[in-house]
Amino acid sequence: xxxxxxxxxxxxxxxxxxxxxxxxxxxxxxxxxxxxxxxxxxxxxxxxxxxxxxxxxxxxxxxxxxxxxxxxxxxxxxxxxxxxxxxxxxxxxxxxxxxxxxxxxxxxxxxxxxxxxxxxxxxxxxxxxxxxxxxxxxxxxxxxxxxxxxxxxxxxxxxxxxxxxxxxxxxxxxxxxxxxxxxxxxx
Numbered sequence: 001x002x003x004x005x006x007x008x009x010x011x012x013x014x015x016x017x018x019x020x021x022x023x024x025x026x027x028x029x030x031x032x033x034x035x036x037x038x039x040x041x042x043x044x045x046x047x048x049x050x051x052x053x054x055x056x057x058x059x060x061x062x063x064x065x066x067x068x069x070x071x072x073x074x075x076x077x078x079x080x081x082x083x084x085x086x087x088x089x090x091x092x093x094x095x096x097x098x099x100x101x102x103x104x105x106x107x108x109x110x111x112x113x114x115x116x117x118x119x120x121x122x123x124x125x126x127x128x129x130x131x132x133x134x135x136x137x138x139x140x141x142x143x144x145x146x147x148x149x150x151x152x153x154x155x156x157x158x159x160x161x162x163x164x165x166x167x168x169x170x171x172x173x174x175x176x177x178x179x180x181x182x183x184x185x186x187x
Contacts, residue, residue, distance in 0.1 A: 027148040027150075027153075027154045027157070029145065029148065030123075030144065032158075033158070034157075034158060041054075042055070042096060042098075042127050043056065043058075049061065049068075053070040053071075054070040054071070055070065055071060056073065056094070056127065057072075057074055059075055062092070063088070072092050072093050074096045075095060075096065075097045075098065075110055076098050076100075077107050077110070079110060081114070081117075086120075087118070090118065090119070094123040094124075094125060095114065096124075097111055097126055097143075099128035099130055099134075100128055102133075108137065111126075111142040115141075115142035116142075124142055124144055125146070126143045126145070127147045128149075129149055130146050130147060130149055131152055132152050132160045
């Protein structure tokens with residue numbers, strides 16, 4: 001029978017402390033380019049404001065501290081965007097959407113709703129488990145900034161953003177499908 005150590009209470013507390021520490025990502029793609037600097041940190045702590053500023057904080061914490069211009073909302077992938085919340089988010093300096101796993105696509109829908117239904121025009125940033133493979137799709141859904149996971153290379157990310165020269169379907173940037181654009185050009 002293998003000897004499986006059981007984590008003690010100290011290990012659990014240390015893990016929680018690590019998760020509560022604001023996260024600063026080294027590689028940020030903003031507006032299709034590698035950002036020279038990432039000033040924003042991401043705090044997942046729902047109970048206390050981070051000392052580092054500017055910071056993305058959980059939605060409820062941001063709502064309670066909207067007067068602080070150095071705070072912006074961090075939306076989880078299960079956030080329900082109501083008309084009231086959409087209007088409230090219109091005042092945010094930026095919005096971060098968390099991808100807890102690269103397989104969780106709900107953040108794409110949140111970004112698209114923010115842009116198309118609620119008319120948000122500020123920065124929408126993808127944070128969390130963000131891979132190079134997702135960047136073009138994120139941009140098409142309305143993300144303007146993507147904080148890459150630590151093991152992702154920014155050079156690969158920039159190349160990935162230029163893989164597609166033609167888009168067949170409409171998106172938040174191009175409202176017409178390719179066939180509609182071609183029909184309009186032939187008239």
